[in-house]
Amino acid sequence: MSRIPESVQFHLETDMVIDITTTGRRTGLPRRIEIWAHYMRGKIFIASRPGKRSWHSNMISNKNFMIHFKGTLPTNLPAIARPVFDKSEREEIFGIIRQETSFEERKNMVVNEWVEMGCLVEATLK
Template structure:
């Protein structure tokens, strides 16, 4: 896969692709774990989340925040930042959840959904 020459190019690529794949490191096995998921945009930044419930990818990133973000033409070494602050979670989810016609209530997302910011190092 091609290497990115700048964070701006990486962000531009991420902007055009909502469905992404990520590879985390298994918190118990130490093995790579690759899944398909959606990236979200809110507050001018990029996020990983999902409907309320436990997620292996989130638990893996809590143990090791480094992961690979796979886009169509490149693989990016990035880092996840877990968002646990209630005010920040409220701001981000208030922007994401109303755009999802299948989403449960905002309150259910605030109470039970993982939220990880994608950071470009």
């Protein structure tokens, strides 16, 4: 596991908005979207509300992706996705996100719904 640079930690702690580029599972083409990331307890998590998401399906198919930091830290960093499927691990991570986030929607999440149907990935920088 690659150590997360302090500049990246700072960006995630203060902004949390990143872009990611995944590889389309059907087309093989790059797919870039804006998404919220969470830097919690030394790890980077990418999560979205309950429902199917193309970015998540793409990461299940191809774990290599790119994280794009914007604004004060215009940097592109390669990463590896680890989709989180284990129910107890999902409960723990979504619980931590709910407790520690500054993102209002996440503070009000119903953890059980997110555990059952939300998308969750741990990102490790290469």
